[in-house]
Amino acid sequence: MSSKKNIIALRQKKAIVEKGGGDKAIEKQIAMGKMPARVRILALLDEGSFHEYDMFVEHEEKNFGMETKELPGDGVITGTGTIGGAPVCIYAQDFTVMGGSLGLKHARKITKIMDHALKMKIPCIGINDSGGARIQEGIGALAGYGEIFYRNTMASGVIPQLSVILGPCAGGAVYSPALTDFVFVVENISKMFITGPNVIETVLGEKISQEDLGGARVHAEITGNAHFYAASEMECFKQIKTLISLIPHNNQKRAQSIAPKDPKFRKKIENIIPADPKQPYDVREVILALVDESKFFEVQELWASNIVIGFGRMDGETIGFVANQPMYLAGVLDCDASDKAARFIRFCDAFNIPIITLEDMPGYLPGVDQEHAGVIRHGAKMLYAYSEATVPKVTVILRKAYGGGYIAMNSRHLGADFVYAWPSAEIAVMGPEGAANIIFRKEIMEAEDEDAMRQQKVKEYVEKFANPFVAASKGYIDAVIEPGETREMLLHSLSVSRDKDDSRPTKKHGIPPF
Amino acid sequence: MPQNDRNKTKADEAQVKNLTLSEKNAREKQALLEKKEKSKNILERARRIHAARKAHEARKAKEERDARMERRAAERKKAEEARKLKNMKNSAPGNSKTESKAMPEPQYVDFAITARKYKTQLTKKYMQRKFWVNPSPYEIQSYIPGTIISIDVKEGKIVEEGTRLLILEAMKMQNRVDMPFTARIKKINVKAGERVPKDFIMIELEPVES
Structure with a gap:
């Protein structure tokens, strides 16, 4: 009672x-x-x-x-x-x-x-x-x-x-x-x-x-x-x-995997990207053509849209994607884009999520506002995050990879496990116009018709250097692949690096450029 | 011998005196020259900045004009398309559903990075970014928003470098604003007790011709 x-x-x-x-x-x-x-x-x-x-x-x-x-x-x-x-x-x-x-x-x-x-x-x-x-x-x-x-x-x-x-x-x-x-x-x-x-x-x-x-x-x-x-x-x-x-429950677990499914996106992957490097496209379509069921969960969609980050599944496993977005600001890296990508990379690294990087970018954004906002300090965060990450890291160079941006976007030099390039890739120290203007300055100035000479030199530079084969000849690119093979290549790279064990020097913690 | 010595020392002293006198003169002259040079430099810088600002404003006006034109052209194009669509709807009513569902085509602009121009869209934040303007030394700006407590100078007066101009109170702190170099006060844009935003031109100066 x-x-x-x-x-x-x-x-x-x-x-x-x-x-x-x-x-x-x-x-x-x-x-x-x-x-x-x-x-x-x-x-x-x-x-x-x-x-x-x-x-x-x-x-x-x-x-x-x-x-x-x-x-x-x-x-x-x-x-x-x-x-x-x-x-x-x-x-x-x-x-x-x-x-x-x-x-x-x-x-x-x-x-x-x-x-x-x-x-x-x-x-x-x-x-x-x-x-x-x-x-x-x-x-x-x-x-x-x-x-x-x-x-x-x-x-x-x-x-x-x-x-x-x-x-x-x-x-x-x-x-x-x-x-x-x-x-x-x-x-x-x-x-x-x-x-x-x-x-x-x-x-x-x-x-x-x-x-x-x-x-x-x-x-x-x-x-x-x-x-x-x-x-x-x-x-x-x-x-x-x-x-x-x-995402996984904690940093010692992997994210829950589900049954793998083929992408639903039916547009042919090679038709998404225009051949002219100056023309824009939506890089999210490339991601949709690569991930299981064409399901991509984008993070920070509205902020710094010139870089796309988010989660998708491949072979049923969660993967973090980082991709330049040529549709906004030509896909340049700037302060915000670097911050956005760097933090996401660190999250993926902390929680055992492999990272796939899709690269098509003309470089860092020039301008007084960017320099004064500290693009050096912010840009460095990305280098730090990629170098520090020990999860499987795979890069696919879709089109442009110029200068500092090429290094920053998970290049072989920062410890990428696999770097692939499409035949349309241009891996060079800078855009052909800029490079030709500097290298052939004398020839261009001395020529009778400066513009014609410049055009010719740009063309020469494009033929010689604006391709993936210079980098491939040095072993910085592991394979030049057809766009249609990309998903298969990525699935294979991820499956062979499942048990990747990479160590870092013992330290209390690093000092990233906060 | 001692006599001789004394004479010598006298001559030496005179010489030293002369020397110091001429040295002093030279130094003064030098200082004057430096001062002149400094004011000339400031004047030149102010002129340069003025020209740059004018060019910047012209460029901005042109950009705005271009954007307006582009917008108008886009509107015209849209109206035309809508008209076409309407015509098509009238001719083939079954087709109209899929047509109206299509996403609006994004507006691409030319975006120059180094020597190349890319077709792309701009973000809202990029369009709202502040343009950098070279600050003119002839404008005393508020470096923090706050309240003017007192003004210690008057318009038209020549004020020496280092003199207190005004007190700007911000975040419970009374900040003293001093004269950066000797110049004439051209205009005072604030009153005691007034609240000013950041980067407000509080006092305008003009150079003193010597």
Whole structure:
């Protein structure tokens, strides 16, 4: 009898916590176009898989009237569950409880589940929807943030960490997502900034809306903070499910493989690329023609579009793709493109995902803005990331490979395992026009008809050097292959390098050009 | 012997005095020359920057004009295509569904990298990039957004190098802005108590002809 009473009491207690900030606050949350925190978790995880912990944690603040305030779950829901059968740790900040503000106990709930994820070696997903630090708790809130950042850093490269921004994420709170591997944003809902529009206006007199300052679009397109951009929360959850299916649980495992399937893309691979090196095309079509089922999951699609990164499967195994995109900015490397590719390469390397590089690029982007933005420092990140990576690395040179860009795009010299070139490849120190202008300067200047002479010299240079055979004769290219053979060659290279064991000198850690 | 000595030392002293005098003169002359040279250099630099800016503005205006023309041409082309499509729809109503589903053809522009021009699309961020402008030494700009606390100079006055021009408060710090070189104050664009954005031209200078 008494045990039944206890059970009823427990159920009542749970029901109170599960209501979060109460019906009114939940209504308000829905009116803002946002889902309540608990609904989000249930929508994201496999049905019936969510198990919650620390429901009855309470804050300990005694100042500013906080002693009488009860905050259900202290504004955050934590637990474990599965996504497509893969185990994950998850936390979701509850905006209906005091604006999802972060106090010490709120943070301790998060750090506890993070510690758990790191110990169990499973991915950790954080759903951020918080007004920021709980000002009443003062330094306690700051301590909480710091403890989260420390764990983000410790877990980096050991377990995948995902941040989902489904509401405001301002001030110190933004640094946890920035430290994690992938950030998801949703149109009209996600807002991220260090100082909000109000502070900016009072201090500096500059007027700007939240959306223009740090909306989803801004982070997906301008800053590169976000990796996935969705129109709705449900679309965002779909993206998370796809990503989780493609990456391993931790750095000692391989990603789950599935039954291999042939590509569905029916356009002939040699017809995708125009012969004229000045004409654009969509390099994603080449990827679609190579991967299983022609399914390619692109990362950071909107930011630095001149380089394409993302995951696809070959022979059922997850592969990371890095490809120059001639459709945007002629596929040049610039600060953003280097940052984007370098971070992705390091993710793939940390989580045992082989990297395939498709190269067609005219070089680094010239310009004062690029030089002053530090294209040297940023460009170096790519060299570092490729050189450092010990996973299988395969490169296919589709068309242009000039100068520093040729070296940067996973060349043999940076430790590529296999480098292939199509017969249309041009591997040279620079474009034929530029090279001819320098090498034959005297002849061109002395000629009666300068333009005719220049044309002739460019033609000579193209015939002699703008091909893959000079590099192949030196052994920098392993094979010149027909475009139609590419998939077969890649499948073979990946299968022979499955057990690749490459070591690096013992060190505490390298010093990449951050 | 001692007499002789004394004479000698006197002569020496005179010589040394003369020498130091002439040396001092020479040094002063040198300094004057250097000063002149410096102001000439600054003047030249200002002129050069002015010309470069004008050229830059002209180039930008031309680019904008070209872009406008291109846009108009594209619009015309689109309208024509739409008309064609409409005609086709009228003649073959069964075909129209697949036609309207086709993706819009992306607009490619010429993009020069070293000696070659590539056909490609530009990204939004690339189009919004800031052009670098050589800062003129004759314009005192705000290096940080903030509030003007006080102004210590007046228009038309010649101000010596190192003199305090104004105080710009930003991020709770009172920053003192000094005169970079001796020149005349041409115009003051700010008032005490006013809030200024970053890179705002607060004071304009003009060279002093000597």
